[in-house]
Each structure stands twice: as C-alpha cells, then as structure tokens.
Amino acid sequence: FDQSVSGRQWLSLYSGFVLSVLRSNDSGNSWFEINTNHRLVATSRTRANTLFGTQLDPASGSDRRFDVSTNGGASWSTKFQLTELFARVLSITYGQAPGEVFVASLHGETTGVQSSKIHYSINDGDSFSVRAAPPIQIRGLASAQTGTARLYAAGDDTTGASTQLYRSDDGAQTWHFVTTLPAGRSTVDPAWPNALTALSVDPADPDRLYAGFYFPDYVLRSDDGGATWRRATIGLGAGPVTSLVIDPTNPATMYASQLDSGVFRSTDGGSTWSAMDDGLADDSVY
Secondary structure, eight states, X not given: OOSSSTTOEEEEXXXXXXXXXXXXXSTTSSOEEEESSEEEEEEOSSSTTOEEEEEEETTTTEEXXXXXXXXXXXXXXXXXXOOSTTXXXXXXXXXXXXXXXXXXXXXXXXXXXXXXXXXXXXXXTSSOEEEOOXXXXXXXXXXXXXXXXXXXXXXXXXXXXXXXXXXXXXXXXXXXXXXXXXXXXXXXXXXXXXXXXXXXXXXXXXXXXXXXXXXSSOEEXXXXXXXXXXXXXXXXXXXXXXXXXXXTTOTTOEEEEEBTTEEEEESSTTSBOEEOOTTOSOSBOO
C-alpha cells in the first residue's frame, strides 16, 4: 500500500518463473502490469510512489540485487548487490527515525554454512552501509516503533538445530543474545528444525513480540522482550504461518495467514483466533 496516496497499491506475482509487478489506483478494483523483473519487498514509509524490491539472478535463482523505484515501479535503480552465489535478500524493517531502513540478507557458502548481513540506510534506501549482524541465519527482522529504539533478529543458529533471538539497542551496531525460542521440531522428521517464518513487534509495546513458524507451535507470544514465550495458537488452522500483521491503530487486533488454511484474525493479542477467509478462492495464502 502506498503510505501517502489512498487507493494506490501494488501486487507482486511469481508464476512460472516469471516475476510481475501489478499496480492499482482504485483500491484494487482494477490492475495493470508495470514491471516483469522485480519481487516487491515493501513501500517507502516516507515517500509516495516509492517501492523497495529485489531482482532475481537467473544463474542462481536468488534475490541478489536490492532495488528502489521512485516512480511506482516503472523503473528501478540498484542500491546494493550481493556477490555470493547463494546470497539473497530476506527481510526489511523500518527504524524509528525518518528514512531509517534495515535490510537483512542471507549468505550461503558451498560448504552449506550460512551467515547474515544487515544493510542500513538513513536516507530511505537511497544508499546503504553494512552493519553488524548476529551470529545466526536471519529469518525475521523487526523493530519497535515506540519507546526504546530496539531491533530484533531471529533465525537458525549456526548449526541449524534451533531458532535463536537477538536484540540490538543501538541500530545494529552491537547485538545481544536473548533466548532460544521454544519452537519444537518438525512433525515430519524430528531431525529438522522448526523454521521461523514471521516476526512482529507490537507497535505500542516494544517488549511484546510474536513469532510464526513452519511447524507447530505455529505462533508464539512474548511479553518481556523475548525472554519467555507462550503459545498463541487457539483457533488457528494447520500449516505454516506465512505472515503476522498487527493493526497499528489497535495492537490487540492482528492477522495471520497460514499456508493451506487461509487467513485468521485475533482481537485479543493472539490469545484466540477466528477464520476470516470467506470468499477466498484458495487457502494457500502467502
């Protein structure tokens, strides 16, 4: 959604190995294609008609270029490019200062070992510098929008055996280990870890976090900055959680999408959920 212009929104499609970007100027009633090379990541929080996206590298199949468009997706400029063959851009979050953007990327080696980088911008993505990253394979990046300027990163530890949470209070210059999330194991093979798929921070409370996973427990909630967690799954369906979104005007209301189960809403901070996907043609929601 455009942050400044009501009714303007974009849709990112990936079908048959072809990337497409569609735009609507009438709140989704009609759409037209504007680009066939990019995967959308986010819209600018401070500039109208400005998009953040990645460009797929045909040789590796990875999103290795981070691009910005200031004309609604018609043309793009590359702001940083990852050099490793198996590198890809994973997640983005905004800091509290205007124009402050954090982007996490994952870097794989031929040995199978993976590490992460944090890319930092103070001018709304026009340029980036590299800051410190925690010693994990970052799967989720989220920031507190009120109170302490806090950044959270969660993902696989260096062995891939568990999901760990780190916190930074100085804009990704240093990181502190918080905890190993009690996320269980794969229901298919206990040797598989439970991959983190979503991470969100309550916009009104920097100590309240939600984490979504591929296997049960599907959603976990923390009220103490990630130190302890409890399940928040009553009423959810089966399948991987693909997104968690908190209503910025009413943080008790939040939404979750689940692959093969549809869309769910909670009005009590994730304690209970109810399905809200009447009319969807497919429950495979990403």
